[in-house]
Amino acid sequence: KQEVTQIPAALSVPEGENLVLNCSFTDSAIYNLQWFRQDPGKGLTSLLLIQSSQREQTSGRLNASLDKSSGRSTLYIAASQPGDSATYLCAVNLDSNYQLIWGAGTKLIIKP
Amino acid sequence: DADVTQTPRNRITKTGKRIMLECSQTKGHDRMYWYRQDPGLGLRLIYYSFDVKDINKGEISDGYSVSRQAQAKFSLSLESAIPNQTALYFCATSDPRTGLPGELFFGEGSRLTVL
Numbered sequence: 001k002q003e004v005t006q007i008p009a010a011l012s013v014p015e016g017e018n019l020v021l022n023c024s025f026t027d028s029a030i031y032n033l034q035w036f037r038q039d040p041g042k043g044l045t046s047l048l049l050i051q052s053s054q055r056e057q058t059s060g061r062l063n064a065s066l067d068k069s070s071g072r073s074t075l076y077i078a079a080s081q082p083g084d085s086a087t088y089l090c091a092v093n094l095d096s097n098y099q100l101i102w103g104a105g106t107k108l109i110i111k112p
Numbered sequence: 113d114a115d116v117t118q119t120p121r122n123r124i125t126k127t128g129k130r131i132m133l134e135c136s137q138t139k140g141h142d143r144m145y146w147y148r149q150d151p152g153l154g155l156r157l158i159y160y161s162f163d164v165k166d167i168n169k170g171e172i173s174d175g176y177s178v179s180r181q182a183q184a185k186f187s188l189s190l191e192s193a194i195p196n197q198t199a200l201y202f203c204a205t206s207d208p209r210t211g212l213p214g215e216l217f218f219g220e221g222s223r224l225t226v227l
Contacts (some may be wrong), residue, residue, distance in 0.1 A: 043202065043220040
């Protein structure tokens with residue numbers, strides 16, 4: 001059974017630092033992996049989607065990597081800002097349909 | 113206006129009451145989903161629908177029912193609410209014809225408290 005783990009559950013860093021959020025999964029047979037951002041009262045926003053054949057995706061200050069063989073993905077945030085404070089969730093897609101398996105998230109706080 | 117709209121956004125009810133959470137979307141997507149989120153846990157799939165005539169149970173469907181009234185509308189019902197159904201509920205849509213497979217678009221969530 002596929003399980004997705006995000007460690008740490010919470011992280012607090014000073015503004016301006018580069019940081020890495022981790023996501024691990026137990027079964028390497030995935031279709032793709034997504035990173036989402038969750039803001040209180042505003043739902044979830046898709047940040048990056050990495051197909052199983054890809055190694056990384058970039059969007060602005062965000063870079064997500066995927067290593068299927070080791071069952072790991074990382075979300076790199078460069079030059080963090082207080083507006084980056086949110087909960088970051090990763091989800092593994094088992095096929096092209098609905099089978100998303102979610103991590104519990106990492107709550108990130110960027111201190112001014 | 114949001115592409116995926118959930119109502120109500122917040123609801124407090126009592127044990128045994130019937131509750132309906134509604135979701136409507138303007139994205140024109142065929143696929144719609146209901147998830148619940150509990151503190152410290154990832155999202156879990158309750159029901160999903162790939163078109164108006166297609167309804168499927170997800171991981172945790174017991175105690176819930178759904179109705180796909182139209183392509184744009186997907187409702188979640190709790191026939192007799194119980195306290196452990198207190199959670200944050202999300203509706204989501206997707207359409208592999210227009211986006212990446214598995215790419216989801218979420219509503220803002222409905223926070224339900226059952227006393």
